[in-house]
Amino acid sequence: MLKLWMLTVLAAISTPAVARPPVATAEQAARLRTEGAQILFWDQAQRDRNFPAMETIFPGTVVKAKRARRIPAGRSIEPTLGGHDAVSAMMTAGNIAGIVVLKDGKMVLERYARTLKPGGRWTSFSVAKSFTSTLVGAAVKDGFIKSIDDPVTRYLPELIGSAYDGVSIRHILTMTSGVRWNEDYTDAKSDVGRMYAEPVGAGIDATTAYLKRLPREAAPGSKWVYKTGETNLIGVLVTRATGKGLSRYLSEKIWQPYGMERDAFWMTDAGGQEIGGCCMSVALRDYARMGQFMLDGGRDVLPAGWIEAATGPTIATGMRGGFYGYQWWTAPDHYDALGIFGQSVRIDPKRRLVVVIVGAWPTARNREFEARRTALLDAIARAVDR
Secondary structure, rough: OHHHHHHHHEEEEEOOOOOOOOOHHHHHHHHHHHHHHHHHHHHHHHHHHHOOOHHHHOOEEEEEEOOOOOOOOOOOOOOOOOOOHHHHHHHOOOEEEEEEEOOOOOOEEEEEEEOOOOOOOOEEEHHHHHHHHHHHHHHHOOOOOOOOOHHHHHOOOOHOOOOOOOHHHHHHHOOOOOOOOOOOOOOOOHHHHOOOOOOOOOOHHHHHHHHHHOOEEOOOOOOOEEEEEEEHHHHHHHHHHOOOHHHHHHHHHHHHHHHHOOOEEEEOOOOOEOOOOOOOOEEEHHHHHHHHHHHHOOOOOEEEEEEEHHHEEEEEEEEOOOEEEEEEEEEEEEEEEEEEOOOEEEEEOOOEEEEEEEOOOOOOOOOHHHHHHHHHHHHHHHHHHO
């Protein structure tokens, strides 16, 4: 007990005080517990209506933009893809709401459909994971996090004595903690469905309160399992380490310096913590600028070698035929930020290509629609090669 008390005190002394956003109202908290779990089961009309307007339903914080970085026009690839009608048909077939393609930093395709308008925001779901992991790199560069090989409990001492003992930040980044988790989007009783369904006491972090109850199923580093809850944990860790909310830190490090054109919205839990594994709403051009930021090497925001390590073939997943880095899906010639219901940011360093596709698939994961998106991505790659 004495050791636990000392570690808690030391962590409190060394961790900056966090400027917290307002906690959710009682009405918002209740809606998070009910509607938040129901997102996975919305019908098509609800998806089309709500995906571009999540800020009207849920509490959140604002990632403030300042002055837009211009995206110059390049040679359109639409004719190579078969023309306007052919692109429209592909978008309709894939339940696609918008596409933005940058080649060498220039706009070569931009199209909108369904309920999304030019300049409008669209929810990211797990695309946000790649944003959150990038903030870990920024926190390492800034000295808030000494090393990603630090134990998670150094920054989140309330996890001492749980299955997270001996788990490093690297393990969380690569989803190899060994802690048991169920990410079944079709099961309302899965961990991903129940995580925020239960109220917690005032001043208690909802993410750590849920995760500290989970058992270990494998040694840290030995087993890969996709876990949204642990990206939420990364978000809490960054907030604790920096003393800043994720929205503020993202605004300071990337959104304003790199020149995003529109404020982004980031959903928060009932305690006011941004949900690190999900639910940013971003304009498509700004998703593309984030991809270009990665292609440009992190612009002095990230440590040397961070992008190569984060997007390299780190962990074999057995999913999508590829690998997993630091919250990026990786392959030999590209890497992706991916979210359920059809959200994706493809980054192809060799081609200097960024492709943003957002949509409203009929189910969270859908092999048929994933195949259609892959075919479109392949067609775009061939078009820019001509």
